[in-house]
Every structure is written in structure tokens, then in C-alpha cells.
Amino acid sequence: xxxxxxxxxxxxxxxxxxxxxxxxxxxxxxxxxxxxxxxxxxxxxxxxxxxxxxxxxxxxxxxxxxxxxxxxxxxxxxxxxxxxxxxxxxxxxxxxxxxxxxxxxxxxxxxxxxxxxxxxxxxxxxxxxxxxxxxxxxxxxxxxxxxxxxxxxxxxxxxxxxxxxxxxxxxxxxxxxxxxxxxxxxxxxxxxxxxxxxxxxxxxxxxxxxxxxxxxxxxxxxxxxxxxxxxxxxxxxxxxxxxxxxxxxxxxxxxxxxxxxxxxxxxxxxxxxxxxxxxxxxxxxxxxxxxxxxxxxxxxxxxxxxxxxxxxxxxxxxxxxxxxxxxxxxxxxxxxxxxxxxxxxxxxxxxxxxxxxxxxxxxxxxxxxxxxxxxxxxxxxxxxxxxxxxxxxxxxxxxxxxxxxxxxxxxxxxxxxxxxxxxxxxxxxxxxxxxxxxxxxxxxxxxxxxxxx
Amino acid sequence: xxxxxxxxxxxxxxxxxxxxxxxxxxxxxxxxxxxxxxxxxxxxxxxxxxxxxxxxxxxxxxxxxxxxxxxxxxxxxxxxxxxxxxxxxxxxxxxxxxxxxxxxxxxxxxxxxxxxxxxxxxxxxxxxxxxxxxxxxxxxxxxxxxxxxxxxxxxxxxxxxxxxxxxxxxxxxxxxxxxxxxxxxxxxxxxxxxxxxxxxxxxxxxxxxxxxxxxxxxxxxxxxxxxxxxxxxxxxxxxxxxxxxxxxxxxxxxxxxxxxxxxxxxxxxxxxxxxxxxxxxxxxxxxxxxxxxxxxxxxxxxxxxxxxxxxxxxxxxxxxxxxxxxxxxxxxxxxxxxxxxxxxxxxxxxxxxxxxxxxxxxxxxxxxxxxxxxxxxxxxxxxxxxxxxxxxxxxxxxxxxxxxxxxxxxxxxxxxxxxxxxxxxxxxxxxxxxxxxxxxxxxxxxxxxxxxxxxxxxxxxxxxxxx
Numbered sequence: 001x002x003x004x005x006x007x008x009x010x011x012x013x014x015x016x017x018x019x020x021x022x023x024x025x026x027x028x029x030x031x032x033x034x035x036x037x038x039x040x041x042x043x044x045x046x047x048x049x050x051x052x053x054x055x056x057x058x059x060x061x062x063x064x065x066x067x068x069x070x071x072x073x074x075x076x077x078x079x080x081x082x083x084x085x086x087x088x089x090x091x092x093x094x095x096x097x098x099x100x101x102x103x104x105x106x107x108x109x110x111x112x113x114x115x116x117x118x119x120x121x122x123x124x125x126x127x128x129x130x131x132x133x134x135x136x137x138x139x140x141x142x143x144x145x146x147x148x149x150x151x152x153x154x155x156x157x158x159x160x161x162x163x164x165x166x167x168x169x170x171x172x173x174x175x176x177x178x179x180x181x182x183x184x185x186x187x188x189x190x191x192x193x194x195x196x197x198x199x200x201x202x203x204x205x206x207x208x209x210x211x212x213x214x215x216x217x218x219x220x221x222x223x224x225x226x227x228x229x230x231x232x233x234x235x236x237x238x239x240x241x242x243x244x245x246x247x248x249x250x251x252x253x254x255x256x257x258x259x260x261x262x263x264x265x266x267x268x269x270x271x272x273x274x275x276x277x278x279x280x281x282x283x284x285x286x287x288x289x290x291x292x293x294x295x296x297x298x299x300x301x302x303x304x305x306x307x308x309x310x311x312x313x314x315x316x317x318x319x320x321x322x323x324x325x326x327x328x329x330x331x332x333x334x335x336x337x338x339x340x341x342x343x344x345x346x347x348x349x350x351x352x353x354x355x356x357x358x359x360x361x362x363x364x365x366x367x368x369x370x371x372x373x374x375x376x377x378x379x380x381x382x383x384x385x386x387x388x389x390x391x392x393x394x395x396x397x398x399x400x401x402x403x404x405x406x407x408x409x410x411x412x413x414x415x416x417x418x419x420x421x422x423x424x425x426x427x428x429x430x431x432x433x434x435x436x437x438x439x440x441x442x443x444x445x446x447x448x449x450x451x452x453x
Numbered sequence: 454x455x456x457x458x459x460x461x462x463x464x465x466x467x468x469x470x471x472x473x474x475x476x477x478x479x480x481x482x483x484x485x486x487x488x489x490x491x492x493x494x495x496x497x498x499x500x501x502x503x504x505x506x507x508x509x510x511x512x513x514x515x516x517x518x519x520x521x522x523x524x525x526x527x528x529x530x531x532x533x534x535x536x537x538x539x540x541x542x543x544x545x546x547x548x549x550x551x552x553x554x555x556x557x558x559x560x561x562x563x564x565x566x567x568x569x570x571x572x573x574x575x576x577x578x579x580x581x582x583x584x585x586x587x588x589x590x591x592x593x594x595x596x597x598x599x600x601x602x603x604x605x606x607x608x609x610x611x612x613x614x615x616x617x618x619x620x621x622x623x624x625x626x627x628x629x630x631x632x633x634x635x636x637x638x639x640x641x642x643x644x645x646x647x648x649x650x651x652x653x654x655x656x657x658x659x660x661x662x663x664x665x666x667x668x669x670x671x672x673x674x675x676x677x678x679x680x681x682x683x684x685x686x687x688x689x690x691x692x693x694x695x696x697x698x699x700x701x702x703x704x705x706x707x708x709x710x711x712x713x714x715x716x717x718x719x720x721x722x723x724x725x726x727x728x729x730x731x732x733x734x735x736x737x738x739x740x741x742x743x744x745x746x747x748x749x750x751x752x753x754x755x756x757x758x759x760x761x762x763x764x765x766x767x768x769x770x771x772x773x774x775x776x777x778x779x780x781x782x783x784x785x786x787x788x789x790x791x792x793x794x795x796x797x798x799x800x801x802x803x804x805x806x807x808x809x810x811x812x813x814x815x816x817x818x819x820x821x822x823x824x825x826x827x828x829x830x831x832x833x834x835x836x837x838x839x840x841x842x843x844x845x846x847x848x849x850x851x852x853x854x855x856x857x858x859x860x861x862x863x864x865x866x867x868x869x870x871x872x873x874x875x876x877x878x879x880x881x882x883x884x885x886x887x888x889x890x891x892x893x894x895x896x897x898x899x900x901x902x903x904x905x906x907x908x909x910x911x912x913x914x915x916x917x918x919x920x
Contacts (some may be wrong), residue, residue: 040572075500076500077498077499077500083499085499090499093499095493095499095500096493096498097493097498097501194499194500194502195500195501195502196501197500198499198500199499199500199584199723199724202722202723203722229504230502230504231502231504232502232503232504232505232723232724232725233502233722233723233724233725248701275788303719304722306717307532307534307544307717307719310542310544311499311541311542311543312499312532312541313536313538314495315538315589316497316498316541316591317496324823326537326538326587332535349717352534352717352718352719353717354715357717357718357719361719399796427742451793
């Protein structure tokens, strides 16, 4: 869609202002019931669109993204624009700077429509845990949207923006993308600068993309991978990206299937079968230690989350609770956190304290290292892996969610690997690749689309 | 039962002399208006990430080399968590598990002190209390520090204080730290316990934030006395954090810091492990300015300066260099050293003029007292020493002829004393020299005077013995 819009702008068939106004209008209509957007930057968006239009008139667009309206998950800092991370602690926080990923899109001419709703600080996979109300599913009322990039997924699915950025720590882009029927990319850890992404678990966090097509994901991804000296963990993409070879070998993570619903398992089999009929080699890839992954993920991510959230004490920025001394202010401020946030922080601190460190944190690190080794072996035998995005399909909002629902997404998170949600049949499948294999995964996704069609 | 022994270990924090903070590009400087040197990174805003200052790493490596440490090829940054208003992220980025340097040594007063580790960390902000409220200035937040930890190898307050003096000077000369203790560039924490020799170490207390050598010594003595008194009446020492109260001269428990807090250390995920190659270490070694011991050896061997004068000339690299610039140009480096040490405190002096002045004094063309006067003036403005000495009648007379008459007068005036001298009271030489000095109305070379008097007295004595 992005390429089509860009061509339309170039040919004059459509204009950035027109398109932006149409999106703003849709947002006005549908957001009250969807609650996908927390902040809509109407005036700024129109100003941006007008400038873009000028550039197209003078045949000098900044890039293929020029004039393309997009949304940002509300944990990406935007200078002067309210950034809440879905939390009461940041209800009125206006960052003094912008996240690098956000700035890159704006500098390329992208039109920011607003900030999207999310589970508080990224804690959650339902879209129900924002301090500012749940996100409603655009097509299946009563069904969870998925989280934590819930607003981003709903906005893209409902046609309220051309694409959106989210963040994926344990599945937070992939899962809501699957539940909303859109594409969602979790890139290789370190490939997109995290500077300005409000941190949940630093060693797992990635800035991800949600869009309506694999091409759109590809287009946007190209703008996000440049180096950033402000994030020293940033890793440069290799000069020649890995592409899908002529005779790809696909590995199915069959170990995940017994934990998955029949629908999810059948989808995998169907996708595999279709790709096989195209001459691709499909095998199963077994890996050990599956039963440790959820506990390891929750231990590591909670430990880092407890650390990253410790700074919210009301003293320098954000909401300040009542009190006449530091201790009182700390307590009353932190009381404003949601229950899930409190749960993660308590668990995280327990894993880091003197007694817990060896037994919990270090053990989780060891499990993670084991998984990384397993995955490295996997990519000697396969070009990419295929598995469900979630063991079960989107559940009803009044059902309980379980940490186990992250089972299919945490492997790629723990191993730092790129992974892509590809809508398929009545749901979605997940493709996982080795480091820096985003292009390969997108190639595979296109093939799956072809096959489907 | 063996006697009580005091055991002391030190933790010294030194601010690295960098232009910017450790993890952001905010200027690292003292005395700026509150909260003017801050940014989202050092203020711990959500989403901000640290970016390591490489100059700080070089200076930390320099400190390690200057203190004979092993520099780790791989070290890492860790998060140390505690909640306090002066700590924006509620964790300090430090090095806990794998510090940059280990196993160094520095000897003081003939004792070899082991340096367990040197690691890098960021400083916190400053709390300012008044009767109504507490305010926080974050300018200092993120300033690069090295923490130098010694083994508990000290047994006296003097050794500990002297160690700090020596350490400060090494860091100053290495260009690592400006050593301005009154600005907080160097702070010392003391860990002290008392035990009987051959028994295990006792419970230790920590005295924090001592920022003068005098206070280090006094605080140690006060705490030693306090613990000894408790032990002597059969009590037990409680592990505590204390501060030194200058007014009362006592160590007082600090009420606002937690004892034995669980810092929940874990590796800093936003920073890659710190790799230092042998080539990089060598490059730092090559760039290291001369250190005090090396300079002192040269002062002693080449210029024959006494240890006392060297000590004074090594008060700062600027003084040491300034002296050497002069010493190279004079034939009398010894006198030059004494003059420099006595008269030049911080200003620079013109080496050519100072060397000329040293030559004048060395050749006894002017008295040492007058040389000091001119030396002091040289620190304030340019002058030509020879011209000044001439104009102000400072030039000493070398003419023996002018002495003859006044000397004869004096000897004639004090026949009893002359007799005493002849009979062996040679100390009276000083009396005659003094009398002669007061009698003449022109400045004379002390050497000339004393030689003349001695010669005349010896003549008289010989004449008598021949009679």
C-alpha cells in the first residue's frame, strides 16, 4: 500500500493532505469505540501533510515514505507530544526528545497521526491492561486484540493509518498482529535503535512494524536500520542481506504443536503443505528445553523490567504522588502502577535479590544461552522456521490470559532472532529466521501469499 | 592475650578529568548553576540510553597503570539499585562483577598497600538541605568516577592519610583527576575494624565522604577511640555507616542511608562488554605524563635537590614543569629549586628571568633574602633581575678592600671577645660577622664577610701563638 500511495502522490492522483484527512476522519469516527489511539496529533499531521504535498508538487519528495500517515505505539518518545506507555505514571508526560526510530520516519516525510494505546509498559498480551482503557477488536467485538502493541494492531487493521510502529519483547508485535489479521515484524535484536523506546526488558526489547502487507513492512524496515551512536548496542545489518535461496529448507517447530490448539496446528500443516507443493523442503525441527522457556522469559524480562521501571519515582518527571518527604512520594507515586506492573516488578526484584540471583536470574540466563545454541543449530539445517504465533487463537476478553500464551513467541525473543507474523487462512503463522534475515522472511511471506492466492 | 590492632581499608572516589560526563555529552564541570548541565540521559528519562565516554576509559586505564594494576582485557558495567532522590535511574551504572583493573600496589611510609580493584562508575546528584526543604542539583549526576579500593592493609591513621596524599598526587600528575578535594574531586571512605592480632577481623564500620587529609586522620582516630572504648567495656561493634562531624570531632551514624541494602546487581544490558586490547593499553602507557616518583628521582639525580624541596616542587605538575623549565637554564638548579619552592605557588614565571635570578643568587651577587623578594615579584609581573638588583642596591660587594677598615674597627672595639676567641671560643666568629655586617653600609656577600673575618681572626690567633 505504501508504494501505491507514493506512486499516487507522484502522479497527482492522490495527495498527502487528502489521504491524511481521510485517515483523521476515520480515526474520528472509529477511535471512540476502538480506543486504539491515546493521542491524535491532528494539527501537526495536517501541517506535515501540507509540507509533503508541496514537496511532491515540486517533484522533490524526501523518500518513498514522504506523506505516508503512520502511528506510533505510545512507548516511543515523541518530543513535545504526550507519551504515556499506557500508564498513569506518565499520563501527562511530554518527552524532551524523540525516539530515533520515530525521528527517522518523520525525517523521511512520514506523517505522524498519533500515539497508540498499549498494555501498561508492555506488560501483557491482551490489550486489556492499559491504564486508559482496553482496545476493542475492530472486527470481532468481545475478542482480545492482543498486546502489548494493541492500539497499533487495531489501528492498522481498521485502516486508521497506513502502518504503525510497535515494540516486541516477548511477542508484543507478533501476537496482536496475528489477532488482528495484519503483518507484524519483530526485527533482530539490536538492528533497530532502541534510543527513545521506553524500556521494558532491554536485552529483549525491539522496535517492530505492523502493516497490511509484507512489502509495506519491507519498505518501512529499510528506514529503521541505520546506525545510531546513541544506542551502543545497535548492530549494523550486514552489507548483503540474507535472501530466500532457490530451494529453501523449512523447519517446523513441531514441539510447539502439542501445546497449540487444533486450529493453530492445522494452519501450520496447511502452510507447510502448500509450500511443499511448491518444491520446498519441509522437515520438522526438534529442540529441547521448551518447558523452561516461559519461566526463563518471565524471570529475565521481569528482572529487567523491575530495574527499568525503578526510575519512576515522581521526582523528576511524570506523575508525582502526594508526600512531604522522598519515601512518601516514592510510595504514593508507585501506588499508581497497575496490578500487572506491580506483579512483574515484585517478581523481577525477587529474581535479582541476593537469594534469588543465582537460583533464578543466572539459571534463566543459562536457559537462554542454551536456546540460542539450539537456534544456531537450527539454521544450519533450515533457512527459516515455521510455527504458530500463539498456542491458541484470540480468546474472549473475559477469559483469563496465561503466561503460557507466549510460548510460541518467546523463543525468537530470547534468541534475539527476527520473526514475522504472516496472516494465513483464518489466522496467522509465524516465520522465524537467523540474525538479520528479515528480507528472507519477507521473501518467504510473499511466497506464502502467492501460494495462498 | 595479644594487643588490639586497628585494621583500615580505604575506598577512594576520584572524578575523572574529562570534558563530558560518563554516559552523555553534558559538560562535566564544577560550580555551574543548578541543573544546567543535564540532559535526558543523565536525568534518567524513560527511553534514554547510556553511551560510553572513551576518554574516561583511557583515564581509568591510566590510573590503573600508574598504580601497577592488571588492566582487564574484558570488563563489564553493572546496575547497582537503590532508591534515593539524587539517583535518577534508581540505579547507578558501575562495575561490580568484572572491574577494569585489579591487583595493584602503592607503598607508603615503607608499607606495601594492596589495591584490590579500580572500577568505573557514574556519580549521583547533590542534595541541598535547608530548614524548609530539600533541593536536588543533578549537574554532578553522571560525572565519571573511578573507585579505588584497597585491601585492609592500613593500621594507622597517618599511613591512611599519607596514602591518600600520595594517591592524590599520582592521579594529579597522571592527568586523571584535578585533585580538588574542596570541590569533591576526590573523596575517601574509610572502613575500620579492631581485632586482636592472630584473631579474625572484627566487625567494621564505614565512615563516608571524608574530603580532606586532616579529616581522614581525625575521623580514623575518633572511630578507633570509639570502637576501642566499646571493646574495652566488653561491648560489640555494630556494622554502621558513619559520617565525621568536624565540630565535635566525633563519628556519627548516618540515619538516611540503609545499612546492608540489597543492590540487586546485574549486568547493564544497554552497554556492551568493555574490551581493551594490549595495543590500547600500550597507547595509554605511552601517553602517560611523567609520574611523581620518576620526577623526584630526576630532581635528586640531575639537580641534586633535597627530598624536602622536591616534595614542595611536586605539589602539582605545573609547579614541577615550571621549575624544570627554569632549572634547565641556570647553572645553580639547587638554589633555583629552593627559590621556586619557596616563592612560586601557582602562577607561571618566565623561565629565562627566573634562571637569571637563580644565577645571581648562586654566584652570590645578591643575598638569598633579596633573591626571594625578586622571585616573589616575578610571579606577579615580568622583570629583569639584574636590572632590578642594580637599581635597588641589592648587588653584593665583593671588594675585600672595603671590608678592611670596618673589620679592624670592630676587632679593636671588642678586645675581650678577641681574646676569648684566641683561647678557643670559635663560636664567637658569628658575633664578629654579625657586628661587621651591621657596621658596613653596603650589602656584602655573606661568603666574603665570613671569609674575611675568619681570615683576620686566624691571623690574630697565629700572631699570638708566635709571640
